[in-house]
Amino acid sequence: MCSVSCCASRVSFSRLEDFESLAQKRLPKDVWEYYGYPSCSGFTLQENKRAFQRYRLLPRVLRDVSSVDTTATVLGSRLDMPVALSPTAHHSLAHPDGEKATAKGAASANTAYVVSSFANHSLEDIAQAAPGGVRWFYLIPQNDPSRTKELLRRAESAGYSGIWLTVDQPRFQFQQRPESKMESAAGVMRLPNLTFEDVRGDASSQEFTTYLSDNVKQPITWEDVIWLRKNTQLKIVLKGILTAEDAEEAVRVGVDGICVSNHGGRQLDGVPATIDALPEVVRAVDGKAEVYLDGGVRTGTDVLKALALGARCVFIGRPALWGLACNGAEGVHQVLEVLKDQLNLAMAQAGCTQMSDIKPSLVVHESYYLHGHHCHTGTCNN
Ligand SMILES: Cc1cc2nc3c(=O)[nH]c(=O)nc-3n(C[C@H](O)[C@H](O)[C@H](O)COP(=O)(O)O)c2cc1C
Numbered sequence: 001m002c003s004v005s006c007c008a009s010r011v012s013f014s015r016l017e018d019f020e021s022l023a024q025k026r027l028p029k030d031v032w033e034y035y036g037y038p039s040c041s042g043f044t045l046q047e048n049k050r051a052f053q054r055y056r057l058l059p060r061v062l063r064d065v066s067s068v069d070t071t072a073t074v075l076g077s078r079l080d081m082p083v084a085l086s087p088t089a090h091h092s093l094a095h096p097d098g099e100k101a102t103a104k105g106a107a108s109a110n111t112a113y114v115v116s117s118f119a120n121h122s123l124e125d126i127a128q129a130a131p132g133g134v135r136w137f138y139l140i141p142q143n144d145p146s147r148t149k150e151l152l153r154r155a156e157s158a159g160y161s162g163i164w165l166t167v168d169q170p171r172f173q174f175q176q177r178p179e180s181k182m183e184s185a186a187g188v189m190r191l192p193n194l195t196f197e198d199v200r201g202d203a204s205s206q207e208f209t210t211y212l213s214d215n216v217k218q219p220i221t222w223e224d225v226i227w228l229r230k231n232t233q234l235k236i237v238l239k240g241i242l243t244a245e246d247a248e249e250a251v252r253v254g255v256d257g258i259c260v261s262n263h264g265g266r267q268l269d270g271v272p273a274t275i276d277a278l279p280e281v282v283r284a285v286d287g288k289a290e291v292y293l294d295g296g297v298r299t300g301t302d303v304l305k306a307l308a309l310g311a312r313c314v315f316i317g318r319p320a321l322w323g324l325a326c327n328g329a330e331g332v333h334q335v336l337e338v339l340k341d342q343l344n345l346a347m348a349q350a351g352c353t354q355m356s357d358i359k360p361s362l363v364v365h366e367s368y369y370l371h372g373h374h375c376h377t378g379t380c381n382n
Helices: 016-026 029-036 043-053 098-108 123-129 145-157 178-185 206-215 222-231 244-252 274-285 300-308 318-350
Strands: 002-006 009-013 055-057 072-074 077-079 083-085 112-115 134-138 162-166 235-241 257-260 290-294 313-316 363-365
Touching: 009 016, 016 318, 029 178, 029 318, 043 055, 043 274, 043 300, 055 300, 083 098, 083 318, 098 112, 098 123, 098 134, 098 318, 123 134, 123 145, 134 235, 145 222, 162 222, 222 235, 235 244, 235 290, 244 274, 257 274, 274 290, 274 300, 300 313, 300 318, 313 318
Parallel strands: 083 112, 083 313, 112 134, 134 162, 162 235, 235 257, 257 290, 290 313
Antiparallel strands: 002 009, 055 363, 072 077
């Protein structure tokens, strides 16, 4: 159970929803809406959460679960839990220390943080705020490859050990950035891992928008992944894959990890929930890369289900922003601790003491029960 100071009183939080409610009260309405908003109807956003409810856990009993170990090795780093932070933009809208606070919170929980190219603080300042932390960088390639190389060099020398490419966003709508006005209001003018010395204007200006449109490479293609593989020794993760075909291609071009993601329901609406897409990707990858998942993870049992279906680690997006808005670095830490405690308990209750005990036989799709005990895959029509 975590304590967050709310005004004068202290509140004990044991669920992520509590952070969500307090964050909604603390954040300006437009920032709250920007962080939460889905694309189009919000079908995929809702589906991410609903889909977790459609899997049932099948615990094993009478095992010695007096000690449960939640540690996991992810992309070569030992973490206290297989739960880490997805890249999300504009943390200074949630807290004045922005990504520096997020990095501190993740490092103090001994887990990893993927810093977004849309961070308001520089890669170097974020690294300095939490020198011992495991950090990866979501890179946005530039039209000028020498600039992309410069970003890679900066990430390498600031101790980032992995590069993430987000592959489900072929177009950026820089003209319609609702966050630019909010940033201006919050006195934040910078995207220092996306712009270079020649940038003009503040984040809300037309010059800035034009600069981004002129310099950011869009769309990126498989050629960019191949280019990246040749130009960095760092581990590479593709985020936003939902099909076996793309997963196989990713393995062919030599990536180290794949994050099954639909951008938290913020890109193509109508795509499946990530937990439903996960097994197909895991099968296609066949152990040749690590597979992760994000989207709708809100409880320890969600984490357990994803691990059982083959994810090596899960990532959270919005919940970290809620923690940040509630209580800065400490709030991020607390959100992660809540998930770790819930995972620890769920593992014990399921008869698992370590990651290798978490197997596919631990979960079954609800259709197994709806249609009689004939179908383990959820695909039969009985
Ligand atoms: C406010 C916000 C900003 C985001 N910015 C990025 C980004 O810069 N790059 C990216 O790859 N994904 C971005 N995402 C998507 C997250 O990385 C992640 O896929 C998603 O939030 C996971 O779903 P969840 O919020 O339900 O945990 C963003 C999500 C939110 C909510």
